[in-house]
Amino acid sequence: MSAPLMSVRALTVNFSGLRALDRVSFSVNPGKITGIIGPNGAGKTTLFNVIAGHYRPSGGQIIFGERNITGWKSDRVCRLGISRTYQHVRPFLGLSVYNNVKVGFLYGHQAVNWKQKELSQEIASMLEFVGLEGLGEKRAEELIPLNRKRLEVARALATHPRLLLLDELIAGLTPTETLSMMETIRQINAKGITVLMIEHVMKAVMGLSDKVVVLHHGEVIAEGSPAQVAGDQAVIDAYLGAQH
Amino acid sequence: MSTRNQNDTHQFGEIITRRKFITLASAAAAGMAVIPLGGSAMAAKTEIVIGATLSQSGRFQGIIRPFGKLLQVWADGINAKGGIYLHKINKTLPIRLVIYDDQSSPPTALKFYERLAAVDKVDFFMGPFTSFITNAALQAAVKHKRPMFMVEANDSAMFEKPNRWRATGLSPAKTEYTRVVQLLAKKGGVKTFALLSRDSLHENQAMEGFGEMVKKAGMEVVYQKIAPKDTRDFSSIILAMKQSKPDVVFIEWIPPPGNIGFLKQARGLGLNPKDVVVGHAPVPVIKALGRSMENVLSALYFFEGDSPHHREFFAMCKKAGFEPWQYSEAGIRYVTFKRIEEALVTAGSLEPEEVRRAMWQSNFSLYNGDIRIKTDKKGYGTLHPWPSQIKNGKPVSLWPLSKGVEIFEHKNGQW
Amino acid sequence: MEFTTLVQVIINGVLLGGVYALAAFGLSLIFGVSGVLNLAHGEFLMVGGMAVFLLFDALQNVWYVNPFILVAVVAPLFFLVGLVFEKALIQPLTQRKEHVRLASAVLVTLGAALVIEDVADFASRGSQYEKSVDFFIPSLVIGEIYLETNKLVMFGLVLILIVALFIFLRFTYVGLAVQAVTQNRRGALLVGVNTTRINAIAFGIGTALAAVAGGFEVINSMVAPNIGLPLTLKYLCIVVMGGLGSFLGVALGGVIIGLGESFLGFFYPAWSQTVAYLLLVTVLLIRPKGLFGK
Structure with missing residues (x-):
């Protein structure tokens, strides 16, 4: 078992008295897909926000590779190799699809001095990869929701991340779209990119993940293979309880 | 008979006492008529303290710039001759100026005029630059009952209501x-x-x-x-x-x-x-x-001219470091100096009421009779530019x- | 109104609007990129104008320099001033939460504006309060229409600067980053854009534009320590009217207000300075987000 790509240790986040994350610890193995599940309000998005550098945790550490990146700002985190998509997508609405992806290439983890022609080719193949070929000239604000999600992924991938955080990519998609997106995620992973995904759609999480971490009330209540987690009593109780 | 004797003695005593009393009282009254009330306070006066604000900062600073010096040149000139003779107290007193920066702002001006009255205990005021700042400063004159010789102020807002404590040398703005x-x-x-x-x-x-x-x-x-x-x-x-x-x-x-x-x-x-x-x-x-x-x-x-007043005015400006045309409002300041000098001589004392009355009675000519400075019933003067x-x-x-x-x-x- | 007069009023309005737009662009850029409403913007205009005047005055006896050249010299200096201002006063604010940031920015920049005005006032003692350069090139006369050369040159420079800005935003990598940050700050951070540096660049450009506008004022009229805040207010009007974050909106807003002031100045001058606010309210009633707001 190789060393984890990222590990989170005793991560705690307080929002004026409310404990959103309470000493959360888990690790993400390189080249694998790790899923994060839990009832609403469990703290999943907060976890992503802290890892991606939107705010500092109140306590604990985040170790990526050999670096302690606790408290690093988002752009620095990205340049180190962690990218993230948002549940409520955040494209550059006024820019074209092409330019949205271009920004990722220019400023991300492997921002190099692109030659104009090379860059164009890279952007074109990226668009094709996520299923947005032919839409390069459209403004982001003209895209339908599914394509906006694809754009979000393309832009994140353009930054050449080592670790990709996917925030509820599959929520709200039709069954066909879900299968398509799941395939895309597999292909991303196949390129060697480690994936950490928050998901509510159980079929997707269980079908894709090598490992699952379960959060409830800001705490990790289970960690293991999909099958192990599915049978865990604490997890079952948490979900049943949440249904009230 | 005996009662009359006793009464006589009593009455005599009373008469003597009453007479004495009347004599003493008359003497006292006569004395008080000669020596003014608060005579000891006046006798203690050693200088004429005049308070003013100047717009040394803020948007009027360019117009007022050398006037601090100009005021001082005037005061120094008077003091070089010993001061101004006040006939009612039989003293020649020098002038001391207390000047603050009103920052071209009416509330700041008012604050400082209050201070001039309450803390610096000035005898009377010279007004600030421009009508709307003067309008604010006047409140201090009324409140502390100190006359204000308005300077560059003449718009009608200040003259609509009667106000005994202020008068200007300028004719109405119109x-x-x-x-x-x-x-x-x-x-x-x-x-x-x-x-x-x-x-x-x-x-x-x-x-x-x-x-x-x-x-x-x-x-x-x-x-x-x-x-x-x-x-x-x-x-x-x-x-x-x-x-x-x-x-x-x-x-x-x-x-x-x-x-x-x-x-x-x-x-x-x-x-x-x-x-x-x-x-x-x-x-x-x-x-x-x-x-x-x-x-x-x-x-x-x-x-431009060659009268004694001209020469005095030009010399003052020169001593203050400027040419009159560069800061023409100096001409208004000069007229104000003359008004003050005349009023003090007329009043003969520093009693605010006396000075105030004298301020309203100004009547003198300048520049070889080219202009007569008078104060009208409302408090306007007669100066307007050439x-x-x-x-x-x-x-x-x-x-x-x-x-x-x-x-x-x-x-x-x-x- | 005679026809030639009408044409003249319209031309004046457009020329005036162009110069308004220049300073308003700077304000809009700063707000769009960093989310900071820079209430000290007008002060930078004033100080820029003062700088042009001081140079002109100092060199006058030795070498009579065209003040427009001095403007070109002063502007890059003010790019640096903007960088420093941003680093010193604004960066600390960006640590705060978004909803607090706007209020803090307003207070901090307002405070800075008052301080700058005070310093300028103090520095003016010993010299004149209002500053203006003696520079005149006879007007271009076409029939009965007088085109003030100064204003034509200014308008031309404004167009050049706007085109330059456009090229910068559309065709450079940094320009692309600026656009990205303007449209979605979080998104830009996520893809590795150093938004701190982009903020600084926006402040630098915005302040340089303000200084150029200040140079124009000192040529066409005058600058004095107390002109900053009223001008900032007018530019805010233009920026809000045009729609926050839209440059086309600012250009159009500037011209609309320029024309409005021009027409009202002809018939009812007493209202010419309030027309900006009246137009703002009117536009916002019809389009609440401004002309091209997002």
């Missing part, structure tokens, strides 16, 4: 440009006038008065408007003026900034009247317009009228 209109009327060759003023009470009244005097002299006002104080671009106003085809264009704007924009843009847009009258044309305006200022008409609070014309970057007096009309050259649209 009459400000009397002599300028006189000159233009006498010179002739101009019939139509376009007028513009900054939207402020003093400027509006000066412009209104100008217009009324123009009409009274048989000439015509073809354009008369007020512009907001923040106006920086006068292009449309200038176009409207052009349309009305004026012989003379007049602008009244304190502080000068509006003048600079207006003149530059008038020049650029081809507004070429026979004459341009700029109410206030101090150094920054002359510098900014350069040669284009040639033959622009303006007004100064003094005129016409001048810019020649080679400097204003030249156009006075007396006959001489002025000869020196005066029409601008004839030459920028």
Whole structure:
């Protein structure tokens, strides 16, 4: 078992008295897909926000590779190799699809001095990869929701991340779209990119993940293979309880 | 008989006592009539303390700059002769000035006038620059019952309600440009006038008065408007003026900034009247317009001459480090100094009520009788400026009228 | 109104609007990129104008320099001033939460504006309060229409600067980053854009534009320590009217207000300075997000 790509240790986040994350610890193995599940309000998005550098945790550490990146700002985190998509997508609405992806290439983890022609080719193949070929000239604000999600992924991938955080990519998609997106995620992973995904759609999480971490009330209540987690009593109780 | 004897003795005692009492009382009364009440306080006075604020910072600083020095030059001049003789207390007392910076702001001015009265215990006030600041400062004069010799203040807002504690040397704002209109009327060759003023009470009244005097002299006002104080671009106003085809264009704007924009843009847009009258044309305006200022008409609070008062005034300015035309309001300050000197001599003491009354009784002439400074029933004075014309970057007096009309050259649209 | 006069009023309005747009662009850029409403913007205009005047005045006797050249010299200096201002006063604010940031920015920049005005006032003692350069090139006269050369040159420079800005935003990598940050700050951070550096660049450009506008004022009219805040207010009007973050909106807003002031100045000058606010309210009633707001 190789060393984890990222590990989170005793991560705690307080929002004026409310404990959103309470000493959360888990690790993400390189080249694998790790899923994060839990009832609403469990703290999943907060976890992503802290890892991606939107705010500092109140306590604990985040170790990526050999670096302690606790408290690093988002752009620095990205340049180190962690990218993230948002549940409520955040494209550059006024820019074209092409330019949205271009920004990722220019400023991300492997921002190099692109030659104009090379860059164009890279952007074109990226668009094709996520299923947005032919839409390069459209403004982001003209895209339908599914394509906006694809754009979000393309832009994140353009930054050449080592670790990709996917925030509820599959929520709200039709069954066909879900299968398509799941395939895309597999292909991303196949390129060697480690994936950490928050998901509510159980079929997707269980079908894709090598490992699952379960959060409830800001705490990790289970960690293991999909099958192990599915049978865990604490997890079952948490979900049943949440249904009230 | 015996009772009468006893009564006599009693009455005699009483009579003696009463007589004594009456004598003593009469002597005391006679004494008090000779020595004024609070005589010991007055006897302790060693100087005449005059309080004032000057706009040493803020937007009027450019107009007021050397006046701190000027005031001091005046006081030093008086003190070099020992001071002013106050006949009621039989003393010659020197002048001491207490001056604060009102920052061109009415509330700040009021604060300092209060302080001058309560803390510095001045005998009376010299007013601040400009009507609207004076209006605020007057409250201190009324509250502390100290007379204020208003200086550069003459718009009607302060004179609507009677106020015994203030009087100005200036004639009402409406009459400000009397002599300028006189000159233009006498010179002739101009019939139509376009007028513009900054939207402020003093400027509006000066412009209104100008217009009324123009009409009274048989000439015509073809354009008369007020512009907001923040106006920086006068292009449309200038176009409207052009349309009305004026012989003379007049602008009244304190502080000068509006003048600079207006003149530059008038020049650029081809507004070429026979004459341009700029109410206030101090150094920054002359510098900014350069040669284009040639033959622009303006007004100064003094005129060139050789009378003893002229010489005294010019010497004071020189000692304070400036030439009178650079800060023409010095002329108003000079008149104020004379008013104060006269009032103190008339009052003969520093009793606020005496000084106050004397302030209202001012009546003296200056500049070889060219002007008589008097105070009217409302508290207005009689000083308004004399016409001048810019020649080679400097204003030249156009006075007396006959001489002025000869020196005066029409601008004839030459920028 | 005669026809030539009408044409002249319109031309004046457009020329005026162009210069308004220049300073408003700077304000809009700063707000769009960093989310900071820079109430000290007008002060930078004033100080820029003062700088041009001081140079002109100092050199005048030795070497009569065209003040427009001095403007070109002063502008890059003010790019640096903007960088420093941003680093010193604004960066600390960006640590705060978004909803607090706007309020803090307003207070901090307002405070800075008052301090700058005070310093300028103090520095003016011993010299004149209002500053203006004596520079005049005769107007271009076409029939009865007078085109003030100064204003034509200014308008031309404004167009050049706007085109330069456009090229910068559309065709450079940094320009692309600026656009990205303007449209979605979080998104830009996520893809590795150093928004701190982009903020600084926006402040630098915005302040340089303000200084250029200040140079124009000192040529066409005058600058004095107290002109800053009223001008900032007017530019805010233009920025809000045009729609926050839209440059086309600012250009259009500037011209609309320029024309409005021009027409009102002709008929009812007493209202010419309030027209900006009246137009703002009117536009916002019809389009609440401004002309091209997002």
